[in-house]
Amino acid sequence: MVRGFTPSKLFVVLTITALAVVSGFSSTSPRTSHVTIRQHRPVISTVAASPVSRTRLANTATTVETDPDIEFTMYEGKKPSEDWELDCYSRPVMTEGGKKLWEVLITDSTGSFRFCKTLPSNKVNSKEVRQTVENLMEDPNIDTKPSTIRFFRGAMFNMINIALGELDVVGRPSRCTNSIAQWLEERHRDVYPNMEGYRASMAGSQTSGGPSFLNIRTPVKMPDALRGEKYAFVALPLAELLPGGSINDENIGVGRLCSIPENLSTNADTFVQGIVILTQRPDALAAWLAGTELASMSCDLRKRDLIMETDIDTRYLMARLNDQQREEGVAFEEGKDALEGLHFVCVQRDEEDDPAGFWLMRELPTGI
Secondary structure, X not given: OOOOOOHHHHOEEEEEEEOOOOEOOEOOOOEEOOOOOOOOOOOOOOOOOOHHHHOOXXXXXXXXXXXXXXXXXXXXXXXXXXXXXXXXXXXXXXXXXXXXXXXXXXEEOOOOEEEEXXXXXXXXXXXXXXXXXXXXXXXXXXXXXXXXXXXXXXXXXXXXXXXXXOOOOEEEEOOOOHHHHHHHHHHHHHHHHHOOOEOHHHHOOOOOOOOOOOOOOOXXXXXXXXXXOEEEEEEEEHHHHOOOOOOOOOOXXXXXXXXXXHHHOOOOOOEEEEEEEEOOOHHHHHHHHXXXXXXXXXXXXXXXXXXXXXXXXXXXXXXXXXXXXXHHHHHHHHHHHXXXXXXXXXXXXXXXXXXXXEEXXXXXXXXX
């Protein structure tokens, strides 16, 4: 029997707000519900877990011998996934011929392997990317073949989309690529600065999923299918999301849990900020969200907007924030910053109901 978790026993709830229909770019502020809200003290689950679930497995790295332009590492203790992630882009390094260094990076959502191939600048094309992915899929060291390959970089959309379209996988433009984002952070911190030809000025110009200019994308009206009736800013202990906690892949409905960076796992008592969406049709709403590649939630404190970010660059206007909600939004954004962008969204019928979908997300870092 899969053990669920009761959100009302874990979440610290501030206020529940009714979601008004926001049409166009003018709307009254959301209405604060007059429902009595119980303040819940967070509790850490005391249900016994298996020793394996409470102990982080040692991630033994094994280097696979291959071509000189390829780095291929397998990690024991990490369960392989059918969800792969890919990036193909130039790096802040100039090669001997005065050309930019180009790489194809491939991993899976659990980080069970990492594959990096250097590409000559004259071979940066869809055919080369397709062949690289195809060769990796056929590699005898890969036991779990991909069903989905996500990529986040809008500037490379056409090339990668064409490459993956010729393979027996689903190519999915998405910012739900936390495994490869974490790897890129490590490479920008530990690898590229130590390479001959590194240019710090080029590193500062790197962009992630959005456009290369300032983010001035205007959020669009949220479709009715994605709208709940109420929402609340909440928080829960990070410990609940770590091995041995009460939240895992088996009790989050149709949601997803991103990987938590190792450096954050030592702060188990820290609270993760989140948003609960309450609706009388939780299953339908959660299913719709699952199909949007839900990437993150953000508060535009200047414009007083609550924004839902999906797929590779879509922004939905979920609600307007009044003075009280803006203060809660400030705490929400500060909490995200403290945990390197980590936060969550939960969809449920009411305070006592099990989640129809729970998403743990991390905003893509800038400069990757």
